[in-house]
Amino acid sequence: MGQTYYFVENLSLVTWIFIVWPRLLRDSLHKERIVCCYAIDGSPLAFLFAKMSAWPARVPVLRLEFRLGDMQTTDGESIRWLILYNDLARFQSIVTDDPSFQQYLDSIESPYRLPAFLAKQVIEDRVEVRGNLRRGLHLIRICQWKLQETYRKTVSQSYSAFEFKSVLFLEQTLWLTPMGQFAHGFGISLHSVPSVPNPISNWKQLLPEWAKSNLRLIRYLSMRCRTNKGSIFRRNGDAPRPQQTLQRKVESRPRVAIDYYGQGNLDNPERYSELFFWQNSSMDGGSVICLLPFPEYPLNEKEWVKMQAHGVEALRLHPAASSAPDIPLFNPRNVKVAARIRTRSSQEHIWLNSQRDRYERIRNYWNALATERNIKLYLTWDKYDARHFAISDAMENLGGITGIFQRAYETHHTPENTINADLVFGFSKRDAEQQRRSNSKIRYHITTGYLGDHRFKLVRENANLIREQLVSHGAKRILAFFDENSSDAPRWRVGHHVPQTDYAFWLEKVLTEPWLGLIIKPKVPRNLPRRLGEVADLLQMAIDSGRCYIHRTLEDAPLQGWHPPSEAALASDLAVHGDLVAATAGIEAALAGVPTLLYDPLGWPSSPLYSLGIGKTVFTDWESLWGACKQHWSDPQRDTGVGDWSAVLDDLDPFRDGRASERMGNYVQWILEGFEDGLNRETVMANAAERYAEAWGRDKVTQID
Numbered sequence: 287m288g289q290t291y292y293f294v295e296n297l298s299l300v301t302w303i304f305i306v307w308p309r310l311l312r313d314s315l316h317k318e319r320i321v322c323c324y325a326i327d328g329s330p331l332a333f334l335f336a337k338m339s340a341w342p343a344r345v346p347v348l349r350l351e352f353r354l355g356d357m358q359t360t361d362g363e364s365i366r367w368l369i370l371y372n373d374l375a376r377f378q379s380i381v382t383d384d385p386s387f388q389q390y391l392d393s394i395e396s397p398y399r400l401p402a403f404l405a406k407q408v409i410e411d412r413v414e415v416r417g418n419l420r421r422g423l424h425l426i427r428i429c430q431w432k433l434q435e436t437y438r439k440t441v442s443q444s445y446s447a448f449e450f451k452s453v454l455f456l457e458q459t460l461w462l463t464p465m466g467q468f469a470h471g472f473g474i475s476l477h478s479v480p481s482v483p484n485p486i487s488n489w490k491q492l493l494p495e496w497a498k499s500n501l502r503l504i505r506y507l508s509m510r511c512r513t514n515k516g517s518i519f520r521r522n523g524d525a526p527r528p529q530q531t532l533q534r535k536v537e538s539r540p541r542v543a544i545d546y547y548g549q550g551n552l553d554n555p556e557r558y559s560e561l562f563f564w565q566n567s568s569m570d571g572g573s574v575i576c577l578l579p580f581p582e583y584p585l586n587e588k589e590w591v592k593m594q595a596h597g598v599e600a601l602r603l604h605p606a607a608s609s610a611p612d613i614p615l616f617n618p619r620n621v622k623v624a625a626r627i628r629t630r631s632s633q634e635h636i637w638l639n640s641q642r643d644r645y646e647r648i649r650n651y652w653n654a655l656a657t658e659r660n661i662k663l664y665l666t667w668d669k670y671d672a673r674h675f676a677i678s679d680a681m682e683n684l685g686g687i688t689g690i691f692q693r694a695y696e697t698h699h700t701p702e703n704t705i706n707a708d709l710v711f712g713f714s715k716r717d718a719e720q721q722r723r724s725n726s727k728i729r730y731h732i733t734t735g736y737l738g739d740h741r742f743k744l745v746r747e748n749a750n751l752i753r754e755q756l757v758s759h760g761a762k763r764i765l766a767f768f769d770e771n772s773s774d775a776p777r778w779r780v781g782h783h784v785p786q787t788d789y790a791f792w793l794e795k796v797l798t799e800p801w802l803g804l805i806i807k808p809k810v811p812r813n814l815p816r817r818l819g820e821v822a823d824l825l826q827m828a829i830d831s832g833r834c835y836i837h838r839t840l841e842d843a844p845l846q847g848w849h850p851p852s853e854a855a856l857a858s859d860l861a862v863h864g865d866l867v868a869a870t871a872g873i874e875a876a877l878a879g880v881p882t883l884l885y886d887p888l889g890w891p892s893s894p895l896y897s898l899g900i901g902k903t904v905f906t907d908w909e910s911l912w913g914a915c916k917q918h919w920s921d922p923q924r925d926t927g928v929g930d931w932s933a934v935l936d937d938l939d940p941f942r943d944g945r946a947s948e949r950m951g952n953y954v955q956w957i958l959e960g961f962e963d964g965l966n967r968e969t970v971m972a973n974a975a976e977r978y979a980e981a982w983g984r985d986k987v988t989q990i991d
Contacts, residue, residue, distance in 0.1 A: 289321045290451040291436070293350065293429045294479075295458075296416055297328025301479050302336045306455055309477070314343050324350035324432065326425065327416070350432065354424070355780040355888055357431050364888035365427050366780075367867055371698040371892075373423050373468075374409045378701050380464040381408045381419075386634045398682070399675040400645055402706045402727070406672040407641045408461075409701055413778045417457045417481045422465055424778065429454050430472045457481040459633045540662040540961035541575045542954055546600070546607075548583035549848060550576075552592045556744035557848040561598070563665075563691075566740055567951025571597030573958055575659055578607035585610065601659065618654045645676045652680035662686045662961045663954065667693035669705045678707050685967050687957060691737060691950065692717055695870045695938070697893045699723035708971060711737065711950045716937050718988040726990055730975045732953060733986040735946035736939040738850060742878045743944060745853035752805060752835055752857040759832030761803025763919050766837075766858035766880075767792055768851055768872065770865035771809040772817055782817045784887055788864050791908045793824040796834050803833045807854040807871070811838035811847045855880040860915055860929060866893055866904065873938055881918065881929025883911055898934065902927050940986075953978060 290313060294306055310320055323345055325333065336347040357365040381387055382405050391401055411418035433450050453475045458465060466476045544560055551557040555565045564574055576598055578585050585593075585600060585608040593600055602608055602615040655661065664681055666674060669690050678688040689709035696703055698720075705726040711734050712718060718731040756764055769788065773779035789806075796804045806825075808814045814836070815822045828834035837854045838847055855861040855875035863872030866886035876882040884895060884904050896904050905911040918928040935942065941949075953974055960970030979987045 289319050290453065291321055291429075291433065292323040292453050292455065293425070293432075294323065294325045294455045295327065295421075295425060296481075297325035297332045297336060297347075299329075299332050299335060301455065302332055302339075305477070305479050307336075307339055309453070310340065310343060310345060314345075320345045323347045326350055326428075350428070352428055352431070353776045353781055353783070354428075354778055355776065355784055357428070358889045359431075360434060362889045362891060364890050365431055366888060367890045367892075369423055369427055370702065371700050373427065374420075375699075375701050377419070377423055377464065377468050378405060378409050380467055381405075381461050384461065384464050384634075386632060387638070390635055390638045394642070397645075397649070397679050399679045399706050400642065402704070403645050403672045403675040404638060404641055406675065406701065406704055407644075410671055414775055417459075419458075419460060419465070422456055422458050423468070425454060425456065426465075426469045426472055426474055429474050433473075451475070453477055455479050460637055461634060539572065539660060540958050541599075541660055542573060542663040542665060542958060543575045543577050543656075543659070543661045544665045545580075545668070546576045546578050546583060546585055547580065548585075550585070550589040550592060551848060552589075552596055552598070554848075556741055556748070556850075556853075558846075558850060562737070562740070562947045563951040563954055564598075565951075566945075566948040567955050569951065569955050569958070572599075573955075575599045575601055575661065577601055577603055578613070579603040581606035584608050585613070603655075616655060616658075618651060645672075648673055648676035649680040649683075652677050653684065656681060656684050656686055663689060663957050665689045665691060665954070667691050669707075670702055675706050682708070682967070687967055687971060689954075693737075693870075694868065695873050696720055697867055697869070697890075697895060701725070708967075709953075711953070713737065713939055713946075714937060715940070715985070715988065718990060722990050728988075728990040730971060731988040731990055732950075732975075732978060733940065733982075733988070734949045734953075735941035735943070736874065736877050737946045737950060738852070738874060739877060739939070739942065739944045740947045741850050742852050742856070745850065746856055748849075749853050749856035752837070752854070756803035756805070756833055756835060756857075759803075760800055761833045762801040763860075763915075764803035764805065764858045765792075765915065766805040766807060766851075766854040766861040766875070768807045768854070768861070768863045768865075768875075769809060770863075770868050770871075780888070782819065785817055785864070786819055786821045788885075788887070788908070789818055790821050790824060791912075793821070793828045793834070795912070796828045796831065797824070800833075803835075804828065805835045805837055805854045805858055807837040807849070807851055809846055809871070811836070851875055852878040855882070860918065862911065862915075866890055866895055869895060876929075876931040877935065877939055877942065881924075882931060883914065883929050885911060895934075898931060899927070903929055903931065941982075949978075949982065 292306065292310070294301065306323065310323070313320055320343065323340065325347065333347065333349070340347050354366050359365065359368065409420060411420040413421045413424050415421065429452050433452055437450065452473065454469065455477045456479065458478055462476065462478055469476050546560055549558045549560050551559040552561060552565070559565060560576065561574060576593060578600055581604050584606065587610045590600060590608065590610045590613065600608070600613045602613050605615055663686065664677060667690065668674065674688060674690065681688045687709060688707045689711065690705055690707050691711040692713050695713070701724060703720070703724045705721055705728055708729045710721065710728045710731045712731055713736050714733055718733070721728060721731065753764060769785050772782045772785050776783065792804055796802050818825060829836070837849055851871035851874045855878050858880060861872065861875035861880045861882040862885060863869055863882065864885050864887065866884045867890055869884060872882050872884050886904060886906050898904055901910060901914065905914070914928045918924060918926050956974040956977055957970055960973055975987050
């Protein structure tokens with residue numbers, strides 16, 4: 287006799303009464319044994335009613351408890367990483383090969399990058415939001431994991447006599463056939479249910495984009511007037527004056543534009559800076575325009591004064607992105623969208639039309655922006671969404687160039703990393719290969735080396751001061767620990783329980799070993815006490831001992847702080863990174879010459895970094911890692927192989943000379959000089975690539991198509 291499990295994405299009264307319960311009764315009549323009905327989300331009233339009505343059939347209705355960061359396959363691989371590095375590509379391929387997707391593309395005149403934009407939009411969603419494709423993939427994997435766990439518990443009870451089945455009631459109306467194919471591979475049947483309507487969200491969707499933009503502006507202005515704090519109308523007691531809007535003129539000088547994320551630091555090159563490439567070039571500040579699109583990373587007046595001193599221009603793309611009143615706001619009134627295509631009224635084609643509208647809005651917005659400010663080169667590190675596809679088309683249409691620079695080390699290819707741009711500045715040829723396998727299209731991939739190695743020599747003075755402080759309180763051996771942040775949503779991301787366990791281990795070592803010093807480098811310093819919960823008490827005790835140092839800035843630093851990991855690493859004897867997949871901080875420490883260990887909390891043995899050696903550089907439990915640290919410190923020659931990255935350093939950075947950002951800065955300068963000479967974009971790019979190949983080697987320039 288088979289065993290069937292129900293999984294319901296969102297248990298509402300309507301879903302239960304009209305869909306799940308009738309199916310449960312029908313299956314019961316057909317002698318199907320319904321073992322349990324699990325619900326991911328749901329209201330308390332719906333749970334109560336479902337429990338009562340399912341009781342006669344003796345089917346328990348339970349809330350499914352899970353934490354994605356703790357979920358692994360039987361092979362010990364993290365389900366979170368399997369979704370990112372395996373499932374996304376498989377599902378994207380299934381959808382883009384679907385006849386409805388192909389028919390839509392055949393029905394429109396497609397700009398160059400629109401098909402790639404739509405393909406990336408298929409997998410671009412927040413998993414916390416119900417009813418989207420990415421959440422659907424997660425739910426399928428979660429159902430598979432639950433059945434796997436059930437199997438483990440019943441295998442001793444003659445499991446071979448049973449056959450597990452599962453039905454997933456999914457709030458999903460898009461691409462149900464491809465989703466069903468994907469789920470079928472895991473033995474899961476899909477049943478689509480109507481989503482619970484959200485009147486506020488639906489009302490917003492009816493508004494045109496210009497109306498939404500004006501409403502955001504009105505809301506922001508009214509909020510600032512009510513609070514009278516940091517008003518955009520006054521500064522230093524000046525009389526009120528109206529907010530400046532962008533003068534409608536075309537600048538004559540070619541500019542490079544870059545987004546601002548709260549990291550200016552123009553006069554502090556040892557810190558993170560949005561303009562790191564400019565700091566290491568001979569370009570003057572007038573060549574650079576800093577775009578301010580993010581209210582969560584506002585440009586304050588102090589940083590704005592520094593920019594003005596260097597001649598760097600700033601431009602607000604969002605009214606709340608700066609409190610300085612003299613920074614103009616770019617707010618185009620008439621951003622055109624694509625003409626509506628008459629297609630069959632399927633949900634898929636409606637969705638594709640809405641994504642095409644989004645593409646056109648971005649492209650037309652950037653047409654206006656780049657024209658009015660004469661932006662000839664747009665640089666960004668954000669390759670993770672599809673925006674840069676539309677921006678690249680806009681820049682190409684105007685004769686400009688779009689460039690992406692590598693910010694993080696990636697262990698595997700994934701459609702989340704797919705790039706379609708003119709230039710990419712990457713650490714090594716390995717990045718070029720990863721982009722090729724991610725189906726990227728890149729005119730010129732430029733191998734620069736690690737784009738932060740110029741800071742290694744600049745942070746040594748601060749690193750020595752930190753070390754001296756710990757040594758003065760009795761520390762004889764010093765360890766740097768990098769954490770990779772955590773989330774308030776542990777069901778869908780890595781929860782706070784992971785860093786709490788990690789920090790508790792190291793803080794207790796500090797308190798019990800009077801010779802140990804600890805430098806903590808959180809990825810997000812501001813929220814560390816909140817993320818640690820009760821472990822924050824241990825943190826304070828360790829700080830009071832004088833042998834624990836939190837590497838953060840007391841100034842108004844951005845979300846992720848200003849200080850690079852290399853500063854903490856160079857103050858230490860050993861560095862430990864608490865994440866093996868997002869391993870950029872650990873790689874920076876290794877490139878800075880510090881023995882570095884990697885801890886794999888979620889389980890990803892597929893990582894190429896495992897080649898560094900389990901028990902030497904890669905660890906899956908803290909006690910083994912601590913034993914390796916003591917082994918390393920006890921050897922006078924430090925010849926234990928612990929934390930040794932020498933075998934892979936060439937693969938991470940073939941230069942390792944501290945000049946990566948200089949190479950990128952010079953390349954950007956060559957691009958602007960070409961435009962100043964009146965050359966077209968193809969000639970400008972070809973000339974710059976040739977100059978770079980002659981200077982640094984032809985193997986450092988790669989074309990990916």
